[in-house]
Amino acid sequence: MLPNRSRTSVLVFLLPPLLLYCAAVLFPILQSLFLSFFSWNGISDMEFVGLDNYVRMLTADDIFWRSFFNALLYLAICLVLQLGGALVVASLLTSLRRGRELIKTLYLLPAVISTVAIAFLFVRIYSIDPVGLLNQLLHWIGLGTFERAWLSDVNTVLAAVSAPEAGGSPGCTCSSSTPR
Amino acid sequence: MKKLFRAAAVAAAAALALSACGGVGAASDPANVSPTGEIKPREISWLLSRPADGAVINIMKKLADDYAKDHPGFALNLITTPDRPSYIQKLETLAAANKLPELFDTDATPFAQQLAKQGKMVDAEKLLKSLDVYDDYRPGALDYQRFDDGSLYMIPFQFELEFIWYNKALLEKAGVTVPKSLDDLPAMCTALRSAGITPIAIDGQDQWPLERYVAYQPFRAAGPEFVQKLKKGEATFTDPAGQKTVKWMAELGKAKCFQDGFSAQGYSDAQNQFTSGQAAMYNIGTWELPSLATDKLNSEVRDDIDFFTLPTTDGSVTSANEFVSPSGIGMAVNSKTYDPLVSDFLKFALAKYPAEYAATGALSPTTTVQTTVPANATPLYKKALETADTLGAKQAMPWDTQLDPTTNGRLQQELVLLVQGNITPEQFTSTMDNTIKQNAPKFFK
Structure with a gap:
């Protein structure tokens, strides 16, 4: 496959990362697969149950399907906001003649805020009691009927959680799609 | 290359097989509380789940x-x-790997009971008796740590009483009085809401505060035995006591008892709402005395704050002086690493601990010492401490320490939905009864 390289040099360079990968990623995955055929809570005796766990997950567990579709929706929201939003911002940036680097930097800043800090920030922004930024804005522009507890309302919570998660990363995506 | 992969596959399979056998290790006799031999000093570890700068740790x-x-x-x-939640995950992982340290914290959960049954924890009743301190402890403090069969494997370091704190001025403004019965609460909330007051401030993020409420009605209607039967599937939410609490929780939600968007609000959010005079009631334990019954409390509400204990109901089988009085997460002693050193250190520490703890203004789990009321305390501080002397024999157990982990997690989620009106009491009942039926047998066989 590599005409000019000896087998030994290929092995020397590939083996260490491959072993590391096996120990850190492949082995735990295989172990989980192995454990999934057992009924075990960590300290009880392991009882082999075959495919019972899978049967229950796919046919009897309503939580599984709900979280599965929630994950799909979350993915959709993130993709649209991350890729779509990033493309829009990127094309806007290319049309800038002056100060592009500055705007780019400013735009990237939120990406370096830690996820925990962003989470705390958005809990406040979405809050209704005391009134947070989002509900206050809605009130000011006359959309008071839309005020709600965004994170407690089951109809809005998924979108509310996805938005900041996706919102942090267009910065990265868009800066890489902007011509330098 | 092919050979290499084959070798790797064989190695992986061998490792899997090996790891599967590593589950259960030998434990020494959990009833042998006085190990003989020389005391060899070494470093020992205590895995705990308590505030980092709290009195117990200090x-x-x-x-x-x-x-x-x-x-x-x-x-x-x-x-x-x-x-x-992170602590429990850590504890369960270490237990599975058979690497628990000399001392570790746990509630009297079904998981802990399995550990005890496997002989991995030292019998705390025998241990305390051998140290001659067993009779010093408040019976309630020890009972809180006991498993359902009455056995004791954890040592308490705290003793707390849970009250419903309220703002007299706000109740007066809404024209309501302290509820005589739990059943008065929904109507009280409606009245407070129409006066523009948030009835109850609750920390919805941490989930256990709302789970307290679901325990109240059954404790009054059927006593502490209800949850003991419920968790094993011997009682259900369809039973009268179960239906009473499901309907009551739905009523609390309908009457908008809790602040808007409560499920996204945290511990300090809830406390701030109460101490800033926006919310009329707040259900919390004596661990908050330093912030609720001293001059640290906002001076604008300081004279208006009082507390009442869990109201009774018509036909209540438990009395007014019986409510939630937890002795906190307990400390278990690992039987595998229990030796003369651990034994000698515990003897030393448990003898000196109560006096030091009471001096911080907290209630000791023992009756041997008098709690020091801090100099900056309001009269409420003493009143709260004195309530501990008139407690009845039964206590309401927090359900999160009683149910198996899966059922507990599901209950916490469904409760929020029930109170928010997203599901009906009927849906709640059938979901929870099914969850218990599915998970309880595995844990309590």
Whole structure:
């Protein structure tokens, strides 16, 4: 496959990362697969149950399907906001003649805020009691009927959680799609 | 290359097979509480779930330092994870790997009971008796740590009472009085809401505060036995006591008892709402006395704050002086690493702990010492402490320490939905009864 390289040099360079990968990623995955055929809570005796766990997950567990579709929706929201939003911002940036680097930097800043800090920030922004930024804005522009507890309302919570998660990363995506 | 992969596959399979056998290890006799032999000082560890700068940790650190003076080489390594869900995960992982430290915190959960049954924890009743301190403890403090069969494997370090704190001025403004019965609460909330007042401030993020409420009606209607039967599937939410609490929780939600968007609000959010005079009631334990019954409390509400204990109901089988009185997460002693050193250190520390703890203004789990009321306390502080002397024999157990983990997690989620009106009481009942039926047998066989 590599005409000019000896087998030994290929092995020397590939083996260490491959072993590391096996120990850190492949082995735990295989172990989980192995454990999934057992009924075990960590300290009880392991009882082999075959495919019972899978049967229950796919046919009897309503939580599984709900979280599965929630994950799909979350993915959709993130993709649209991350890729779509990033493309829009990127094309806007290319049309800038002056100060592009500055705007780019400013735009990237939120990406370096830690996820925990962003989470705390958005809990406040979405809050209704005391009134947070989002509900206050809605009130000011006359959309008071839309005020709600965004994170407690089951109809809005998924979108509310996805938005900041996706919102942090267009910065990265868009800066890489902007011509330098 | 092919050979290499084949070798890797064989190695992986062998490792899997090996790891599967590593589950259960030998434990020494959990009933042998007085190990003989020489005391060899070494470092021991205590895995705990308590506030990092709290009284328990500070005192135990100091006692460990004192002990180390006479026993060079001794050290107590305190590893705390105050966030309870993360702690439980850590504990269960270490237990599965058979790597629990000398001392570790746990509630009297079904998981802990399995550990005890496997002989991995030292019998705490025998241990305390051998140290001659068993009779010093408040019976309620020990009972809180017991498993359903009455056995005791954890040692308490706290004693707390849970009250419903209220703002007299706000109740007056809404024209309502302290509820005589739990059943008065929904109507009280409606009245407070129409006066523009948030009835109850609750920390919805941490989930256990709302789970307290679901325990109240059954404790009054059927006593502490209800949850003991419920968790094993011997009682259900369809039973009268179960239906009473489901309907009551839905009514609390309909009457908008809790602040808007409560499920996204945290511990300090809830407390701020109450101490800033926006919310009329707040259900919390004596661990908050320093912030609710001293001059640290906002001076604008300080004279308006009082508390009442859990109201009774018509036909209540438990009395007014019986409510939630937890002795906190308990400390278990690992039987595998229990030796003359651990035994001697516990003897030293448990004898000195109560006096040091009571001096911080907290209630000791023992009756041997008098709690020091801080100089900046309001009269409410003393009133709260004195309530401990008139407690009845039964206590309401927090359900999160009783149910198996899966059922508990599901209950916490469904409760929020029930109170928010997203599901009906009927849906709640059938979901929870099914969940218990599915998970309880595995844990309590």
